Amino acid sequence: MDYPVIRHHGAKDGVTGSCHQLLMDEQHSVLIDCGLFQGAETSADGKAGADRLAIEFPLETIKALVATHVHIDHVGRIPYLLAAGFKGPILCSEPSARLLPIVLEDAFKLGVSRDQRQVERYVRLVEQRIIALPYQTWFTLQDSQSLSCRIRLQRAGHILGSAYVEIDLHYRQSGAKRRIVFSGDLGAPHAPLLPAPRPPYRADILVIESTYGDRLHEDRRSRRQRLEDVIEQALADQGTLLIPAFSIGRTQELIYELEDIIHRKLKLGRAGQGVAVDEPASAKAGGSSVDWPQLPIILDSPLASRFTQAYRDLQPFWGQEALQRVKQGRNPLGFAQLITVDSHREHEAMVRHLAQTVRPAIVIAANGMCGGGRIANYLKAMLHDPRHNLLFVGYQARGTPGRAIQTHGARGGYVDLDGKRYEIGAKIHTIGGYSAHADQKGLLGFVTRMRDWPSQVRIVHGEARAKSELAERIQARYRQAKRSVEVVIPSGADQ
Structure with missing residues (x-):
């Protein structure tokens, strides 16, 4: 298997349940979000989305969970992730570190138990796992003779504390370097309260949301x-x-x-x-x-x-x-x-x-x-x-x-x-x-305002029409600029 590999455990068939695993090599991976499924979004075998609570992927290689923001469709399955045996840290922005325990306390009460002692014990456990990362600051997750991995959060403008994730991988034996960017949920420009997101300098692989990939917002x-x-x-x-x-x-x-x-x-x-x-x-x-x-x-x-x-x-x-x-x-x-x-x-x-x-x-x-x-x-x-x-x-x-x-x-x-x-x-x-989400223009701008455009764009977190229209627009912009790109729309059957 050629690394890195991205597996999408959620937000493939709709706009909820965001959960993406970046496999860096055989022994190391990182999880980006672990959200709750909502509405009628279904798994490959047709199960109702609301019932998809179990963690159905192995945890042995996962070194950390990165929470892009604290909406329930991005963090709501964290109680089940912990129950399944995940032992690593939860990385998030400084505002999210304040907000996440409130969200997970509520999720625990709704989905697990309202016993106050259990709730307090659980919240303390969550707080002990959280590592708050300042925006624009690199955090070293892995540094060995074979692999270096560092992570940086940038403002995403979606809700307070929201971030997109830059991950730099350096395979020391081959000398190969890769930068993977996960957009999380991107905010609309000129949103109340928050500054607008600025795209990254570069990406080799971009995983981007597409909630409004087929429409434009009013000003x-x-x-x-x-x-x-x-x-x-x-x-x-x-x-x-x-x-x-x-x-x-x-x-x-x-x-x-x-x-x-x-x-x-x-x-x-x-x-x-x-x-x-x-x-x-x-x-x-x-x-x-x-x-x-x-x-x-x-x-x-x-x-x-x-x-x-x-x-x-x-x-x-x-x-x-x-x-x-x-x-x-x-x-x-x-x-x-x-x-x-x-x-x-x-x-x-x-x-x-x-x-x-x-x-x-x-x-x-x-x-x-x-x-x-x-x-x-x-x-x-x-x-x-x-x-x-x-x-x-x-x-x-x-x-x-x-x-x-x-x-x-x-x-x-x-x-x-x-x-x-x-x-x-x-x-x-x-x-x-x-909507707190970027529209089609904002999503396209996130890709094309980078100095070095990604060679692969993976489109998630959207309904079929939104994903396909965004894919067409991205491909058209690349053709216009005489650049090549692989656009991937993961489905229920593949990763």
Whole structure:
């Protein structure tokens, strides 16, 4: 066998379950992510993705796990990896080192045990395994007479702490050197809170995600205007705007954008009324149909609240725009109208209150694909009612309730939640530009803005159409530049 070899244990047949193994030689390998499968994504033998928890590959040669970021589809199977006998370190960025124990504590409670002593013991074990790597700093994983391996993390701009991974291999006996880059999930340019990712200087082999490999996002200004327009339209119905969002990343971006919309509306309203900027505004701002000063933004997710606090604590890793707002005295992730709902009793009371009253409100709740969590309770109580609106701002994977609602909602269809059928009477909206993933242009740029383009590109983490369209675009750019490339789309049957 010629080394290095890459084996894809997940994210081959869809966008979840990311898990890639780089075999450096017969004795040494490294694992990039170990994520949970979600929705209807299936294995080669047709098993449902949600049931694919077992670690079905040998661990003997794996010297370390590198976590590109802490989304559950990239780290959710770490409890099962540890249970299977993995003894190595978990390498991640400094922000991820703060966030990862929170994610894995929640995953452990959901999938293994809620016994507090077991949970605490498990979290301590995870924390002992973590090695936090500063961005742009090489870490030597292996250094022997035959093989040298060093790893470096670079900002990926997807969520706080996200990274793409550069791995340098030096085979000392032959003198061969190879650089392999794993993109993880790449962020969109001009994303709220985070600086945009910069591509690496070079790569011999690139493993790249393709979630939005077949489409382009709206620009930041137009998507923010669309968000504002959807809020105006939805709340004119005198109901609630429900926004499903994953607890980390999307939720904080939404809070950031909502704070800015409210800030601009209040500033405009005060200027229009001849009111000093530091005085309270009691009238409707800027001629809007929404009473912005009184509009509650409800964050109904204890986990999202913990992550939001962690985001605040990790302020040094924010982008320049966000830091500038802090200097201006603003609080982008905490403002007067932001209400957090923690206990389950408070959650149930909030669902009843919003379902029965006609007061406009915005609710952000997990999970982002409506496959469980507190958003499901809102949907059961409110999805049938045309006063309410549902806004999707993130990718909805095949087989999830979110995809079913997105597909059938405009036609007044239905969705099955926990084995019961619910009619869709609420209005359904989608703003794709709020994805935290790079679009086709961003993915192509990640490849072609390198000084030395990779000779092999392996496309993962996308649906079939997204992968094939991205492959075609990459090949076309190489032909245009008179360069050669091998584009590989791993399937369920091969590595």
